[in-house]
Amino acid sequence: MKLTVLGSGTMISPSWRNPAGYLLEQNDEFLLIDMGPGIIRQLKLMQMDLLKINHIVISHFHLDHCSDLLAFLMNRFLLQESANQSLTIFGPHNLKKWFNSHLQWQGAWLKNALPELIPFKKQTVNLGNWEIMAENNGHTTESLSLRVSNGRTIFYSSDTDYQENLIPLARDADLAIIECSLPDHLKVSGHMTPTEVSIFANKANLQRVLISHIYPQNDSPDLKQRIAREFDGEVIIGNDFLTIYL
């Protein structure tokens, strides 16, 4: 499996850290996780053919995770009118409601060629060969953390506070993409700090964590050390266009 980080930052990050987005590839099947502002441009910069992406997962509706989704659908429609009918989108329990709220402002291009929408109901869904397990994480009422498998397994925390109930979802994953928004002394609820990431990684028996969703206040050269203090596994600090083969 190949992972490309499209966005390792947040809304207020500098230009080299785009808001959230991750592209997974296995045997020429592509899965896009989250689409913050700028993800379309990131895909174009890496010369990705947008029509090759058939599956999308949206973790929650904060704009740094979903604001490029409708623009992405329009882009595909303009390339090929029927393109979105072969697309599946998995997302929070209120995914259809979110879509419906946008339909009135869009034309027939969206109404007449809607992608297949799969709202979170049961824990496991299959999108092509991708198996997605999801769990509400409490960041917002609809927010999900994910475990994505296709040969190899990736845990994606998305935005979340430290939550014990996510440990089984993350346990023994080949790679865990974990948000680490702010340093310990600037802890806010709904997000994780370096110490919380290390406790979580130890409890989930993780060997390899990829740190992402990094706010400028946490973005210092010692970030890796601050996590590695309590965690013996491999710590990778996320960067846009970082590619990892699993």
Ligand SMILES: [Zn+2]
């Ligand atoms: Zn959020």
Ligand SMILES: [Zn+2]
């Ligand atoms: Zn976020």
